[in-house]
Amino acid sequence: MKNLIRYDSPIGRISIADDGECITDVFFGKPGSLQTRFRDHETRLNQAAQTQLEEYFSGERKEFDLPIKLDGTPFQVSVWEALQRIPYGETRSYRDIAEEIGNPNSYRAVGLANNKNPISVIIPCHRVIGANGDMIGYGGGLNKKRRLLDLEKKHK
Secondary structure, eight states, X not given: OEEEEEEEETTEEEEEEXXXXXXXXXXXXOOGGGGGGEEEOOOHHHHHHHHHHHHHHTTSOSSOOOOBOOOSOXXXXXXXXXXXXXXXXXXXXXXXXXXXXXXXXXXXXHHHHHHTOSBBTTBOGGGEEOTTSOXXXXXXXXXXXXXXXXXXXHHO
16 A cells, blocks of 8 residues: 655645655545555655655756656656656657657657656656647646646746
C-alpha cells in the first residue's frame, strides 16, 4: 500500500504518493477507484515532494530532486525519461519525443504514454504540445497545462 498526502496547489488539489522508497504517483484530484492502493499517511518522502512542488509553483525550483519509480512498459518508461529531459520553460512536440526515443513514427503512442504519466508535474508531460504549437491533451485539463506553461515562462 502506498502512502498518500494531498496538497492544495495554486492550480488545484494534487495527490502525492510514495512506496516508502520512491515517489510513485503525483496526480490531480482524488485517487477515486484506486483508493485501495493508497493509505493517508504523511512520510518524509511525500512531504519532500510537496515542498519541492511548492518551490516549483513559487518559481524557486526548476528541477526536481526526488527518487521516483516509473512503473510502466519499456516504451512508456522511455517516453517518461525523455519528458524529464525537456528543459524548464521549453516545450516539445509529440513527434519530437518520438524522434528522441528512436521511434519517429510513434508520435501517437507517445501521446498515449504521456497520458499515462503517473508522476504529473515532476515528470513534465505538460511540456508536450502539438506539432503546430496547439495545446493538446492533458490529464489534469488543458487549463492546468496552460497555467503550468505560463508559470514556467514567467520564471524562466
